[in-house]
Amino acid sequence: MKPFVPVLITCALTGPAWAEVTVSHGYSAFGGLKYGPDFTHFDYANPDAPQGGTMSQRQLYGTPTFNSLNAFIIKGDSAPEVTHHVYDTLMVRANDEPDAVYGLIAETIEYTDDLSYIAFEMRPEARFHDGSPVEASDVVFTIDALKTDGHPYYRNLLGNVEAVVAEGPHRVRFDLAPGAGSALPADIATLPVLPEHFYDENPFTETWLTAPLGSGPYVLDRVDAPRTVRFCKDPDYWAEDLPVNAGKNNFECIAYEYFADDLVGLEAFSAGEYMFRVEYRSASWAEGYDFPAVRNGWVKKMELPDGRPANAQGIWMNMRRPVLQDIRVRQALDYAFNFEWTNETLFFGAYKRTDSFFENTSMQAEGVPAGAELALLEPFRDQLPQEVFTEPPHIPYAGTATLRDRAALRRAGQLLDAAGWTVGKDGRRRNAAGEVLTLDLPEDSRSMQRVLVPFAENAEALGIDLRVNLIDPATQAERRRQFDFDLVVGAWSVKVTPGAELRAFYGSAAAEAEGSNNLSGLADPVVDALIEAVVEAESRDQLELAARALDRVLRSKQIWVPNWHSATHRIAVWDIFGIPETPAPYDFLRNVEFWWLDQEKLDALEAQGAL
Template identity: 55%
Template sequence: MTAGPTRPPLPGVSADPSPAGTPDDRAGLRGTRRGMLGLAAGLALGAAFLSPEARAEETAAAETATAETAGGGTIIRSHGISTFGDLKYPPDFAHFDFVNPDAPKGGTMVFRGTGASKTFDSLNSFILKGEPAQGLGLLYDSLLTGAPDEPDASYGLIARGIEYPEDRSWVIFDMRPEAKFSDGAPITAEDVVFTYDALMEKGQPSYQITLRDIASVEALDPHRVKFTFRPGVPSRDLPAMVGGLAILPKHYYDEVDFGESTMTPPVGSGQYHVENAQPGRSIRYCRNPDYWGKDLPVNIGSSNFDCYQYEYYGDDNAAFEAFKVGDYQFHQEFYSALWATGYNFPAMDEGWVKREEIPDNTPSGTQGFWFNLRREKFQDPRVREAIGLMFNFEWTNATLFYGLYQRTDSFFENSPMQAEGVAGGEELAVLEPFRDRLPPEIFTEPPYTPPVSGEQQIDRSALRRASKLLDEAGWPVGKDGLRRDARGATLGVEFVDDAPTFERIINPYVANLRRIGVDARFSRIDAAQMQQRLKTFDYDIIPTRFVMSMSPSIELREIFGSAAANAQGTANLTGLADPVVDALIEQVIAAKSREELDARAQALDRVLRSKQIWVPNWYSGKFLIAYWDIYGRPDQPPPYSRGDAFWWFDQAKFDKLRAQGALR
């Protein structure tokens, strides 16, 4: 089983709240496991809208309209906001198109818990201290929420309506008076102000980057709150971004230190609470029977389980064995070898377990081996290119992955934002002002794409090209067969990971690198060490995947921006600090149409690929899922989600399997 309601794509966070993966051919997923880093919890973007009983009286207030201000500017009043174009759903919509509005409520959905340490010791995911449990986003609602069939839109949740000027320089949220925290206290504008202040003062460093364009937050009255943005900043996505903040209770944190890790279940604003948490073993979230928003249209057909539970396992093999006997009942597969050969256990043979391949219509993510450019030895891009050339994807895919994957070459793989061919048109116009600061080939050649290697583990042409690059970069081969610089220091490269299963991929890569004189090695460290080294950027190369949004925006500052390069706990794992990249990121954020966004993202992609900051890995463009046959589900999943967040517990199916002895 899997966890709670689906969230729309967030900065660096998977659209589904269930575990995004485990090490091996999905390449680490460290970019998503701490949120980018904490944004999954801070940017809740939950799922709820206008309640049926309140819809009639609120339609006039929430309906999209315009009015002239005293100064002649247009103020937009609406039930939601879209990045580009109109909203799909009108103010009086009853439910999402793809859900079953009659889905029954009940049962428990259990799935495997993952995390940086394959364990947890904190229920506070907003700070750097501690390792937070999975699923904590279930505890919080936000002012706005997204729809998994409409990636650019947000609708009212705690807010019944919003108003903003055409330039989106500020936004006012009209909050629902009936909204309450889990302890029954009302959710007010003062809580929104407190949330912003707490995140900026004590939250993870990523919040200071993400929220930096906010000039002020003020409570206009108990149920109206205004965000004003700094003059001149790109404001396209700011109303939706601040509307996605998880709302925290001021009255609770008046007595509790927000900056400390804790295992005491916090007061939340969402429809679930922590029922039981056993650090390192399991955590169970159950529905708050007094949740104020249970009949909101966006909740119709979703959040169908009474409880969601995460079971933690010490290693991947133990977890899969537990799934095979039904200890958890929903599993997303990230191991190609298992998918090809491992699904021949008795429950599959009996038809008790089903498996499917579901198309993934979202960008496939930036998956690869990431260089730490803070290390002097990686400053020369020729060194990075040479190291990348020795990863033989074609051999790896055929030998280890059963041919299930394609090579990733773009930071926006599987999307229109991927750069292709020689730059032209609008993309060229975006790049032109930076011509004197970019390599000439940016304007004359297709974007960098890793060459196709041969079927043998070591590709001779790649070996020759890599050796030449290292010679040119000042790393000749010494008498001992190792490459050394002018000071006699060896070119050492350490791959770091905390999972044994990645060894089968990295070890052949290490062997290839050693053939060209690179002193390469793979170090498997424990999960706690891995977490600490990530926070302090203490590594040479790590495997990581960032989930990219359909509409990339402010999160790009944290992954690639200079401000995040040396801020501990941020997602700029490479330490990239480049003014051209910064400028292109701001242009992406400021894009006013989908066409502009695609062209500007293509330009950013082209420049990033030229810098050789990673060794790109692979993608499938599919969700590989297996589950025990105890669920009902809508006929069609939403296009930008795995869809299981809208499933429901089927008591008759469960009783049948239990009668057959399949489940306890």
């Protein structure tokens, strides 16, 4: 299929010069669209998929608990599934294109070639679940609320939105700052649209367990915090027949079961208490599926390719703490983590070591900078270590098959000595003031403790008093929001086409924003400038080049001890589902929305007494 290029192009006077204006059914940050205006369904969808039944699964992302259904603020622990099922967006991403979106609430998008503004013509038939129309004023309310009181992720994402105006009941216009970037229109288009009138009774800035009002395919059917959240189809869903929804939302209900203890969750899955499970623990994947349902063929294990950037998972070092502002201390901690021993002993060799913030992509820095990448870095030469220009990007210490690698610990000790932390008679590292080098690492996952305890033991061998403290999930979430830690485990992934969200992870503005994803507190003008180079890229080649330069500089800062990654999703399912023949390469877990219940398979398992 040849890419579709929007053809409705006019000219309009915008400011001092004429600019081309495009009006289209879809938008792509770079290049044409795969699907034309008359497309009937995505290639990875089965438009004839049967309807009905229930999809039950473990909570998304391994989140251990929830006490709020307001997913857009930093207060409380929200159930993230709400945003996926209850709310519709102006447009939706195509999971077989890296950066394309197509109309849902919005019938068309209008934009200038310089992206000084974008505008959406909204479908007048769009309705919230209470029957009220979805209007441009709701979009304005959404953006204003997210920019003012939303989670720092949204505040950073929308930083280049200068104004949002309802130009009519069903037309909304966004004025964008110069250099806002070609990824921003899709980011805006895929934000949930919130109903302004709902928040008259339910303050946007507060946590609540009231059933949220949206315009999406599902309504909240049952909530039992912190154990269960269940959604069922809105029988009057307004967008059921749109092309972007063909073959999607096939289940009558979708239920999520929450487990604070992952091993208890696996036991519940083996007993048929829920049907779909993403397996995050390699030990469970290797040894935990030897139960009757697997041996009888009732449960299937699948490893499905993941075409997205790998999660940036690691032990983040909080540079807001004076002791961790010295890069030599951070380098020493890198030597204390033995990946090879961890991978072979605890993970059955299932993972690869992460060394890049854009792992598993062509945005990962390699070799010595040259050509256009060197030219991009050259203006910052005086602000960067010389090795950024003369050596390949930093590769973390890999480790050996022996946990206590003497050579690594010796090198770490030399770094700590040079940083002024010397070993006393009691074996503790102290500075000139006699203060012990003490670090706190809070964690709410028992399974992660088996990784962190050996790391702490190596740190102890260096004379560091590193304390791994097991705490409850609510306390962990609050401490992360307040940056109340020295070290903390965290993970996130960037989009296939990264943009303004990078500010939330690594930008200076996010460093002191309560609840932000900038766990390390990194505030560096060179990093900020390179983030903007990614945001403002005008082609994918430019974006990847800028991302490689950013990756190279971030790695030189050594703000984390990177962990591991896999290029596949590990999925276990009771064999009762139909799955599209052509899976989409991006964001597989959302593609579960295109699965369906296979009644014949279900009947067969029930006849065998499996369920």
